[in-house]
Structures are given as C-alpha cells and as structure tokens.
Amino acid sequence: MNITIKDIARETGLSTATISKYLNHKRILEENRILIEETIKRLDYTPNRTAQLLRSKKTKTIGILLSDLGNYFWSPIIYSVTHFFLKYHYTVITCAYYFNFQKESDIIQDLISQNVDGVIMLPHNRQDNMYKLFQDAGIPVVILDQLVDSLKEIPVDCVISDNYKGGAMLATHLLEKGHSNIYIMERSVHSYTIEQRIRGFTDVFAEQGYDISAFRSDLPPVPFVETQSVISQGKERFRQIMRRPNPPTAIFFTNYLIASGGLSATNSDCCSIPEDVSLVCFDDDTLFKVMHSPLTCVAQDLSGIGTKASEILMQRIEGDYSDFPRAAVIDVTFHSRNSVKDLLSGMSGSTK
Amino acid sequence: MNITIKDIARETGLSTATISKYLNHKRILEENRILIEETIKRLDYTPNRTAQLLRSKKTKTIGILLSDLGNYFWSPIIYSVTHFFLKYHYTVITCAYYFNFQKESDIIQDLISQNVDGVIMLPHNRQDNMYKLFQDAGIPVVILDQLVDSLKEIPVDCVISDNYKGGAMLATHLLEKGHSNIYIMERSVHSYTIEQRIRGFTDVFAEQGYDISAFRSDLPPVPFVETQSVISQGKERFRQIMRRPNPPTAIFFTNYLIASGGLSATNSDCCSIPEDVSLVCFDDDTLFKVMHSPLTCVAQDLSGIGTKASEILMQRIEGDYSDFPRAAVIDVTFHSRNSVKDLLSGMSGSTK
DNA sequence: CTGAAAGCGCTTACAG
DNA sequence: CTGAAAGCGCTTACAG
Numbered sequence: 030m031n032i033t034i035k036d037i038a039r040e041t042g043l044s045t046a047t048i049s050k051y052l053n054h055k056r057i058l059e060e061n062r063i064l065i066e067e068t069i070k071r072l073d074y075t076p077n078r079t080a081q082l083l084r085s086k087k088t089k090t091i092g093i094l095l096s097d098l099g100n101y102f103w104s105p106i107i108y109s110v111t112h113f114f115l116k117y118h119y120t121v122i123t124c125a126y127y128f129n130f131q132k133e134s135d136i137i138q139d140l141i142s143q144n145v146d147g148v149i150m151l152p153h154n155r156q157d158n159m160y161k162l163f164q165d166a167g168i169p170v171v172i173l174d175q176l177v178d179s180l181k182e183i184p185v186d187c188v189i190s191d192n193y194k195g196g197a198m199l200a201t202h203l204l205e206k207g208h209s210n211i212y213i214m215e216r217s218v219h220s221y222t223i224e225q226r227i228r229g230f231t232d233v234f235a236e237q238g239y240d241i242s243a244f245r246s247d248l249p250p251v252p253f254v255e256t257q258s259v260i261s262q263g264k265e266r267f268r269q270i271m272r273r274p275n276p277p278t279a280i281f282f283t284n285y286l287i288a289s290g291g292l293s294a295t296n297s298d299c300c301s302i303p304e305d306v307s308l309v310c311f312d313d314d315t316l317f318k319v320m321h322s323p324l325t326c327v328a329q330d331l332s333g334i335g336t337k338a339s340e341i342l343m344q345r346i347e348g349d350y351s352d353f354p355r356a357a358v359i360d361v362t363f364h365s366r367n368s369v370k371d372l373l374s375g376m377s378g379s380t381k
Numbered sequence: 382m383n384i385t386i387k388d389i390a391r392e393t394g395l396s397t398a399t400i401s402k403y404l405n406h407k408r409i410l411e412e413n414r415i416l417i418e419e420t421i422k423r424l425d426y427t428p429n430r431t432a433q434l435l436r437s438k439k440t441k442t443i444g445i446l447l448s449d450l451g452n453y454f455w456s457p458i459i460y461s462v463t464h465f466f467l468k469y470h471y472t473v474i475t476c477a478y479y480f481n482f483q484k485e486s487d488i489i490q491d492l493i494s495q496n497v498d499g500v501i502m503l504p505h506n507r508q509d510n511m512y513k514l515f516q517d518a519g520i521p522v523v524i525l526d527q528l529v530d531s532l533k534e535i536p537v538d539c540v541i542s543d544n545y546k547g548g549a550m551l552a553t554h555l556l557e558k559g560h561s562n563i564y565i566m567e568r569s570v571h572s573y574t575i576e577q578r579i580r581g582f583t584d585v586f587a588e589q590g591y592d593i594s595a596f597r598s599d600l601p602p603v604p605f606v607e608t609q610s611v612i613s614q615g616k617e618r619f620r621q622i623m624r625r626p627n628p629p630t631a632i633f634f635t636n637y638l639i640a641s642g643g644l645s646a647t648n649s650d651c652c653s654i655p656e657d658v659s660l661v662c663f664d665d666d667t668l669f670k671v672m673h674s675p676l677t678c679v680a681q682d683l684s685g686i687g688t689k690a691s692e693i694l695m696q697r698i699e700g701d702y703s704d705f706p707r708a709a710v711i712d713v714t715f716h717s718r719n720s721v722k723d724l725l726s727g728m729s730g731s732t733k
Numbered sequence: 734c735t736g737a738a739a740g741c742g743c744t745t746a747c748a749g
Numbered sequence: 750c751t752g753a754a755a756g757c758g759c760t761t762a763c764a765g
Contacts, residue, residue, distance in 0.1 A: 080742035293671035319645035321673030396736040432758035
C-alpha cells in the first residue's frame with residue numbers, strides 16, 4: 030500500500046488541494062507548511078509522478094536525437110543535457126537514427142506521440158528540416174552542430190561551435206610553421222559546419238596572398254555516411270593524396286572521423302608524422318593526445334554545446350520566446366601538440 | 382483538443398472498456414476489431430501513455446546506472462540497452478555516479494522513487510552491493526562487468542565478459558612470440574574482473590613452467606578512481622617500469638584506461654613500439670587500431686553484454702525467475718595487430 | 734465478449 | 750489561504 034496525497038491530507042486534517050499547493054510551491058499558511066513537511070517526512074511520502082503528469086498534461090520528458098549513439102563522439106552532449114535536465118526533474122530520452130532517414134522520421138513521430146516537452150537534435154546534413162515536425166506539433170526544438178538551409182523560412186534555435194574561428198586557428202598555425210602546400214580532407218559538401226571550417230582555414234591563406242585553389246581537391250569529398258565507412262574512405266583518400274607527385278606538406282582533417290581514417294593510413298603505410306607530412310584536425314578525441322605523434326587540433330566544447338542547448342530549450346519550454354530564434358556560437362580551443370613540422374626552423378612542432 | 386479513448390468509443394458505438402481491451406491485445410470480436418482499427422486510423426488516435434501508466438501502476442521505465450557517462454567506453458552498452466527496450470516501448474533513463482558513492486546512493490533512491498520497472502547497473506568495485514537497494518524495493522536488477530563479493534549472500538543476475546579467456550589469449554600470443562619478461566599493469570586489486578584477466582594471463586605462463594612471480598609488481602596497483610587520474614597514473618607507472626634495470630620485453634595492460642596512460646608515456650618518451658617494448662591490452666578502443674603501432678588486444682563485446690543484460694532483465698520484469706540467478710558470460714575476441722615484437726624471428730608482430 | 738461504474742493519484746477551477 | 754468536487758485518460762474488476 031503506497032502513501033498518497035490523501036494520506037497526508039487525512040493525517041494533517043487538511044484537504045488534498047492544500048497538500049497539492051504545498052507540493053507545487055504555492056502560497057499556504059506557514060503553520061500548515063510545517064505540519065505538511067513533518068507529515069510527509071514521517072510517512073515517507075513521495076508524490077506519484079505519473080499522476081502529476083496525467084493531471085497537469087505535462088510529460089517532463091526531453092528527447093535528444095542524434096545520428097549515431099554507438100559513436101562515442103557525442104557522449105559529452107548526452108551527458109551535459111542529461112545532467113542539466115536532471116536538476117529540473119526531467120527525464121531525458123536518448124535516441125539515434127543511425128543515418129537511416131526513414132528511422133529518423135519514425136523516431137520523431139514516436140517522440141511526438143510520447144508528448145515530449147522539448148527536443149534537442151542533430152540534423153544529419155544541411156538539408157535536414159525534420160525539426161519542423163516538432164514545431165508543427167508545438168514542441169520546442171533546438172538543433173546542434175549544423176546550420177540548415179531552411180533556417181530562413183523555418184526559424185529554429187541552434188547551437189554550433191565557432192567553426193570558422195577553429196579553421197582559422199589551424200591555418201594560422203600551419204602558416205607560422207611555413208606550410209603552404211596543403212590538402213584539405215573534407216567529409217561532405219552538404220555540411221554548413223564543414224564549409225565554415227574550410228572557409229575559416231582558407232581565408233587565412235587567401236589573405237596572405239596564397240593560392241588556395243590547390244588546397245581543395247579535384248577528388249569528390251568523402252560522403253556523409255556511417256562511421257566505419259567514413260574512416261575507411263578517409264584512409265583510402267589519404268593514400269591517394271600522398272602518392273601524388275608533389276604531395277602536400279600538411280593535411281587539414283575537417284573532422285574527427287576523417288582524421289581517424291587518415292591516421293590509420295599513416296600507421297599501415299609507416300608514414301611518419303610530422304616528418305613525412307604534418308597534420309592538423311578540427312575536433313579532438315581522447316586518443317589523439319596519446320598517439321605516437323599527438324595531433325595538433327581544435328577542440329569543440331561539446332559539453333558547452335549541450336548545456337547551452339539545454340538552457341535555450343528550457344527557456345522555450347517555459348514559454349519565453351522573446352529572443353527567438355537564437356544562433357548560439359560556442360567557442361573552440363586550439364591545442365598545439367606534436368603533429369606539425371616547422372618548415373622554417375626544420376624542427377618539429379611545439380609541445381605547448 | 383486531443384483524441385481520447387472516449388472519442389473512439391463514441392464513434393464506434395462501443396464502450397471504452399472494449400477499446401481498452403483492443404489496445405491491450407485481449408480477445409474481442411473480429412468485427413469490432415476491424416471497426417476499432419478503422420476508427421483509430423481515421424481519428425489518428427494514440428493512447429495517452431501517462432494515463433495507461435497511472436492506471437496500470439506500471440512505469441515502463443528502465444534505469445541504467447554507470448560509473449561515468451562522460452567516458453565513451455560504455456556507449457555501446459547504453460546503445461544496446463536503449464535499442465532493446467525501445468522495441469517494448471520502454472523508456473530508458475541513463476544515469477552516472479561519477480565515482481561518487483554518495484551520489485550513487487542518491488541516484489538509486491531517485492530511480493526507486495521513480496518506480497522504474499528494472500535496472501541495469503555497473504558496480505564500482507567488488508564490494509559494491511548497492512544493487513540490494515533495488516531488490517529490497519522489489520525492482521529487478523542486473524549487474525554488469527563485475528562480479529561482486531556479496532553474490533553468495535545476495536544473489537543477483539550478472540553479465541560479464543570472459544575475462545579469464547581473454548587474459549589467456551593475450552598470454553598465449555606473447556608466449557608464441559617468445560616473451561617471458563613481462564610486466565602486468567593492473568588497475569585495481571578490488572576488481573574481480575581485473576583479477577580474472579590476470580589469472581587467465583598468468584596461468585598460461587605458469588603451465589609452461591615460467592616464474593610468474595616477477596610479472597606482478599612490488600608497486601601498488603593504480604587505484605580505481607576517475608578517468609583522467611587513471612590515465613596520468615598509468616603514464617607515470619609505465620615510466621617507472623621502463624626505467625628499471627632489465628625492463629620487461631612486454632607489458633600487459635589490464636584495461637583500456639591504463640593502456641591509454643601507458644600509450645601516452647610511449648609518445649612523450651619517444652619509446653618505440655614494438656621495438657622498445659611490446660604491448661598487449663585487454664579492451665579495444667576505436668583509436669587503438671589507428672595508432673602508430675596498432676595495439677594487439679582482446680575486445681569485449683559491449684553490445685552483446687548490453688543486449689544479454691536486457692534480455693535477462695526483461696525476463697525478470699515479466700516475472701520469470703525460473704533460472705535466477707544467472708551469470709551470463711559473453712565471449713571476447715582477439716585482435717592481432719602490430720604492437721608485439723617477435724623475439725624468436727626478430728621481426729615485429731603479425732598483422733592479422 | 735461487452736459495458737457501466739469505479740478508481741489510479743494527482744491538479745484545477747471555483748467558491749468561500 | 751482553504752476545501753469540495755470534478756476530472757486528467759486510461760484500466761480494472763464485476764455483472765451480464
């Protein structure tokens with residue numbers, strides 16, 4: 030037999046309505062408050078969440094929809110969002126569509142029919158406007174990582190890293206070390222995010238009068254698909270590049286997956302870093318720092334992204350749309366490690 | 382205005398009880414079934430989950446409690462559990478206690494008061510018997526990765542990797558390559574799991590008549606604490622070992638964290654693998670394969686662990702305790718890569 | 734198999 | 750500020 034609000038009402042001699050007011054932090058007499066608190070403690074009462082939700086028509090549930098849960102990279106986002114909403118006694122449901130767009134649509138329908146109070150999602154590319162489905166259902170949504178093409182017609186809150194700045198930081202570093210024969214390993218042309226990283230990177234060189242037309246490839250970019258495939262294609266691409274006459278002195282990996290592919294090529298081909306080629310990467314990864322030649326990179330603040338997205342979402346859930354739509358930009362950090370050779374002094378890169 | 386079961390009842394001319402029976406897959410007349418299905422589709426009705434839960438006194442919620450959510454390693458477990466329970470329309474709540482045992486206890490209380498239908502948890506060490514709190518509350522629980530000391534007195538279902546076999550596989554490999562001056566980098570003496578890995582490893586050498594007393598260290602094991610600290614202590618330990626007179630020809634890392642620490646020492650000290658020292662590891666990690674010298678290791682089937690734990694938990698939720706308690710053992714796989722030198726032929730390790 | 738009625742444990746207007 | 754009553758959208762015995 031569970032303790033219910035009725036038991037508290039009976040014990041205190043008050044009505045259930047008053048107990049409910051106490052539970053919902055509404056004004057009640059001080060003496061009643063004390064009495065209720067004492068009784069709740071004594072009977073070890075906890076409100077039945079399901080009943081509260083049914084009556085109040087809320088669900089206190091947040092959905093977080095990612096591309097790939099098996100991919101560790103997004104963990105800090107899941108963590109920071111979960112952590113944020115735990116404080117408000119929200120349940121966070123984590124879902125992933127694994128690059129299956131039919132599945133994405135199914136999951137979205139599921140979340141809508143579950144009546145989630147809000148959603149944080151990662152668009153799969155710049156054409157992804159699925160967030161509209163949530164908006165149509167009256168559910169606030171914040172998108173992460175990508176800016177999408179439909180932003181103008183269908184406004185939405187978004188949180189992204191300062192991709193342009195990150196690209197520029199890496200370019201500046203390479204420039205200082207004397208590199209100008211560079212190859213950019215892109216992942217997908219359909220990503221605003223990747224584009225910004227490349228633009229930030231090339232602008233630095235262009236401003237110094239370098240010919241950046243050779244940086245990007247005549248080869249098609251590595252398509253945006255599931256994790257393992259990006260890695261193996263990145264590996265193949267890396268080899269093609271290094272086999273050319275006059276190979277680049279430095280390669281810019283535009284994200285962590287393509288970097289993993291490239292790195293695996295350096296291993297099996299016994300290509301030495303930074304002696305044979307210098308590497309920089311947009312994104313960091315635990316093991317990038319423990320590699321044979323720790324990778325110089327720009328790291329995203331993934332926890333920061335998750336937390337900022339949560340804050341914005343919470344604000345919308347509470348009905349505050351005064352600054353809608355927001356496009357929050359989270360700062361990135363540069364980590365100089367050991368994968369860039371100094372062509373000017375002939376020595377290999379600084380270690381902070 | 383939302384469509385409710387009453388609308389379906391009115392439209393079909395049936396009672397809400399009958400509609401409810403349909404929804405719960407109980408026997409109703411075929412003609413009514415057809416009529417109801419047609420009406421549900423026409424009105425685009427979806428049952429209100431909260432109301433169902435309130436009335437039926439279930440929550441359809443599973444808790445999964447890990448040590449560290451920021452740590453990517455466990456992601457496949459989260460994924461596989463979520464994926465499994467999604468099929469049954471359960472919501473999975475992911476929590477972590479971050480090696481804070483007071484927090485662990487708080488979270489457990491939270492989950493209990495949320496009335497979860499079942500829990501999958503990772504004990505923090507072999508003394509952790511917190512699972513009892515769930516059992517006392519009548520909530521089925523399955524533990525992962527560790528076998529705990531209290532198993533005899535307080536039985537519980539558990540799912541673990543075949544740690545003994547994995548340790549033996551690595552030992553056999555080193556033996557075949559001619560290694561016998563070996564150092565074992567342990568993480569914690571309070572872990573049944575680590576013990577089994579070491580036992581599997583040393584038994585192979587002992588059977589061949591080797592003196593295994595030197596394998597383990599006079600140094601205290603690296604304590605079980607939060608991620609970054611294990612890595613930095615692993616790094617320090619690795620250095621101590623390699624600076625000794627007559628350093629080992631091979632090191633066995635007993636888990637991925639300690640391996641990360643050791644690997645980071647090889648980088649900064651420019652210690653070459655496998656020329657200077659051979660390495661094997663129990664656990665795999667995405668980047669272990671793309672390192673300069675891809676690490677020979679034994680990989681756990683983390684998804685398999687998560688799925689098996691889910692299956693057992695589901696069985697218990699459905700009230701079937703016929704085979705309680707279970708201790709499911711999940712197979713591990715050996716991956717020969719490039720971190721072991723062949724002392725017999727003088728060449729470095731096989732690649733596959 | 735079906736239906737009328739009660740009730741899950743709360744919150745919500747509405748009087749007082 | 751407090752309380753009596755209704756009701757959130759279902760499921761559950763219980764008759765029929």
